[in-house]
Amino acid sequence: MPAKSRARLNRQFDRIQRRIPNFAARALDWLRQPRARLVRIPLGLLLILGGVFSFLPVLGIWMLPLGLLLLALDLVFLQGPINSALVLGSRKWTLWRRSRRQ
Template sequence: MAAQHRRERRFQRQFDAIGRLVPPLRGPMSTLRRDSWFPIRFPVAIALIAGGVLSFLPVLGIWMLPLGLLLLAVDLPILRGPISALVIRGRHAARRWMRRWRQSRD
């Protein structure tokens, strides 16, 4: 039971982390996480995942993929652990990439 609670808190922290990285998403993400928003949340999650896969097109971006996966995991609890781990790894990789990019510019 404690492990499940720990995974749930970890999952919720990923929403907070994305909200800190992209502040304009904080409000819509908290609204979409409510249970009553399932009819909207599920199609939005699928659209974000598709947009992330098509990130080579203008306007769409890879940022859409983790966001869509997180929204999908709200409704599919079995995905919460793996998606949280994936988002954490992605954030760490992006942070390393940004650090290297900044160092190469200096």
């Protein structure tokens, strides 16, 4: 099961990388490499911590899901819930965009 969940998470990351600007896609590609684990885990934790303190002016709630995404690459128990949230969010976003076109 973890291999299937990991493959699904990688597909979701590939989809995200295609939709973001080139400089951010290159940074995300580097962060996804196994050798970047020592950077990825602390960065994910800092982003989650910044998301918790989103009431401060510089920090925002956007940091929380980004940190969880980065941690899901290394923590198997997060991969399932993150995959589900990504798929559900993508479906909701598509439905919302379709409803706005009409």
